[in-house]
Amino acid sequence: MNLKDKNQRREFLKASALVTGGMMLSPLSIPGAYAAGSDEIKIALIGCGGRGTGAAFQAFGTDQNIKLVAMADAFRDRLDDSYKALSSKIGTEKVIVPEDKKFVGFDGYKHAIAEADVVLLATPPGFRPIHFEEAIRQGKHVFMEKPVATDANGIRRVIKAAEQAKAQKLNVVVGLQRRYQDNYIETIKRIEDGAIGDIVGGHVYWNGGGVWTRARQPEQTEMEYQMRNWYYFNWLCGDHITEQHVHNIDIANWIKGGYPVKAEGTGGRMVRTGLDTGEIFDHHSVRFTYADGTVIDSECRHFPGAFNKVDESFVGTKGRAYMNAGNVGKLSDLKGNAIYDHDGKGNINPYQQEHNKLFAAIVKGEYMYEDATRSAMSTMTSILGRNATYSGKEISWDEAFNSDIDLMPDKFAWDALPKVLPDENGLYPHAIPGQTKVV
Numbered sequence: 001m002n003l004k005d006k007n008q009r010r011e012f013l014k015a016s017a018l019v020t021g022g023m024m025l026s027p028l029s030i031p032g033a034y035a036a037g038s039d040e041i042k043i044a045l046i047g048c049g050g051r052g053t054g055a056a057f058q059a060f061g062t063d064q065n066i067k068l069v070a071m072a073d074a075f076r077d078r079l080d081d082s083y084k085a086l087s088s089k090i091g092t093e094k095v096i097v098p099e100d101k102k103f104v105g106f107d108g109y110k111h112a113i114a115e116a117d118v119v120l121l122a123t124p125p126g127f128r129p130i131h132f133e134e135a136i137r138q139g140k141h142v143f144m145e146k147p148v149a150t151d152a153n154g155i156r157r158v159i160k161a162a163e164q165a166k167a168q169k170l171n172v173v174v175g176l177q178r179r180y181q182d183n184y185i186e187t188i189k190r191i192e193d194g195a196i197g198d199i200v201g202g203h204v205y206w207n208g209g210g211v212w213t214r215a216r217q218p219e220q221t222e223m224e225y226q227m228r229n230w231y232y233f234n235w236l237c238g239d240h241i242t243e244q245h246v247h248n249i250d251i252a253n254w255i256k257g258g259y260p261v262k263a264e265g266t267g268g269r270m271v272r273t274g275l276d277t278g279e280i281f282d283h284h285s286v287r288f289t290y291a292d293g294t295v296i297d298s299e300c301r302h303f304p305g306a307f308n309k310v311d312e313s314f315v316g317t318k319g320r321a322y323m324n325a326g327n328v329g330k331l332s333d334l335k336g337n338a339i340y341d342h343d344g345k346g347n348i349n350p351y352q353q354e355h356n357k358l359f360a361a362i363v364k365g366e367y368m369y370e371d372a373t374r375s376a377m378s379t380m381t382s383i384l385g386r387n388a389t390y391s392g393k394e395i396s397w398d399e400a401f402n403s404d405i406d407l408m409p410d411k412f413a414w415d416a417l418p419k420v421l422p423d424e425n426g427l428y429p430h431a432i433p434g435q436t437k438v439v
Contacts, residue, residue, distance in 0.1 A: 039065045041359060044116035046109045046131055048073040048082035051145055052122030055175075056082070058355040059120065059143070060090050064363055067094055070101040070115035072108035074123075074227060079104060106412040113138050118362065124230035125238060126150045126408060129157040132372070136161045139168055141362055143355065145175040147246045147379040148372065150238035152403040155380045162372035169367040173358040174375035176250050178325065180357065181350035183342040187321060187329030188254060190340050195331050197317030199255055202296045204248035206240070207309045210302035213276040221414050222421065232278025233428075235407035235418060239280040241267075241389070242382040245300040249385070250378035251312045251323065252288065252296045259377050260288035260296075260384065262396045267389030269430060271303055279420055279428040286385040298385055392433025403439040 041064055045056050048071055059066050068086065073079040079102055087095040103111045109131050113119050119135045121128060121144035128148045135142050142165070149155045165172050178184045191199070214229050230236035237243045253259055265286035272282035283301035290296070296314075311324035319333045327344030348356070361368040384400040409418045422428050431438075 042069045042116045043118045044070040044112040047123030048079045053082040055120045062359045064359045070112035072103040072112035076104045124236040126236040129154040133161045136165045142172045151407045158376040171369045172372045174371035177350035180353040182347045183329035196319030202314035204312045205309045206245040206300040209304040241284045246382045263388040264394040265388045275426045279430045284389045387438040390431035391438045399439045
């Protein structure tokens with residue numbers, strides 16, 4: 001690595017530590033629930049599925065005086081199930097959501113956001129840019145799940161809204177929870193300090209057996225079917241390279257202190273080819289090339305019964321690093337001698353820690369967290385990888401980031417049609433490497 005690259009990396013890491021997910025140099029007065037002296041924080045839940053309900057439980061798991069005052073979901077049954085779970089375990093003195101604060105449908109999020117100081121955004125990720133824009137427009141602090149978009153247009157919208165959040169000193173935490181996990185924080189801090197030299201290669205993985213499917217019901221419109229089965233449609237999910245593997249890709253970007261300049265790879269549908277698995281691939285293998293020439297190999301797949309692997313490893317000029325979500329963080333020299341071994345003791349659940357940090361900052365009146373821009377860039381990295389596997393071509397960062405392809409439907413209504421539709425046999429078109437246009 002030359003002097004220029006080292007200086008650029010140093011400045012990137014300094015900015016990351018102080019702005020994106022880190023502490024500012026001094027506390028700042030910010031908007032919120034405390035201007036009038038109240039210690040009560042009102043939250044709204046947008047997206048009431050399992051992850052949204054979990055996020056609400058984690059908000060209640062902080063030391064703060066949290067009150068859930070509004071909920072929104074496209075589906076009434078999802079909202080009702082979430083409300084029942086939360087109110088039965090937390091209690092109706094804290095889960096205070098009367099019928100007129102339960103908003104159902106595509107526009108309910110606007111009304112729910114208006115009721116709260118902090119919003120939890122956990123719908124399928126295709127809606128994230130729309131909901132994030134509205135939350136910031138209304139001046140709210142935000143926790144939002146990853147990924148933060150499913151196409152480049154959505155990424156650009158999130159980045160623009162993030163700039164507005166900064167201007168308003170609104171805290172934004174994103175559910176890339178490894179950024180709040182002790183073994184990652186401590187291990188990467190040592191890597192940044194030069195423990196294994198300059199990073200010259202690496203591998204990141206999310207290989208598993210796949211997720212749920214939901215059968216089509218006779219009364220469903222196409223819009224409802226796709227939204228009930230959101231994982232299998234790119235406008236909603238972004239494919240599993242974006243929805244899941246973004247976690248590991250984000251670690252590669254963190255380790256490298258930047259983002260790839262290009263990607264090429266392969267992928268397809270081998271075992272997941274039925275009527276209930278939409279348009280997404282079941283495997284992706286990508287080579288991400290960074291500005292200094294470093295290549296990080298990325299692999300994700302959904303093969304039931306195959307070997308599972310979800311972790312990250314890297315090679316430096318003086319040693320190696322190995323990490324995974326199970327509280328592991330190991331550094332060794334090139335001969336295999338241990339440099340650092342995170343023992344996992346005293347770890348706080350990183351999902352809980354995200355909320356602990358966010359709500360503590362709000363209580364203190366401090367602007368400390370701006371995860372949105374960095375998370376948008378890592379989400380964009382995953383989209384770059386998807387573009388490479390779908391097209392079978394080498395795709396540059398600039399080509400992917402500036403793409404004008406918009407995956408979102410032209411209209412949100414139950415009788416409106418998404419852009420990808422099944423053929424007469426009920427099968428959805430999918431990308432064909434070498435033929436499909438992605439930028």
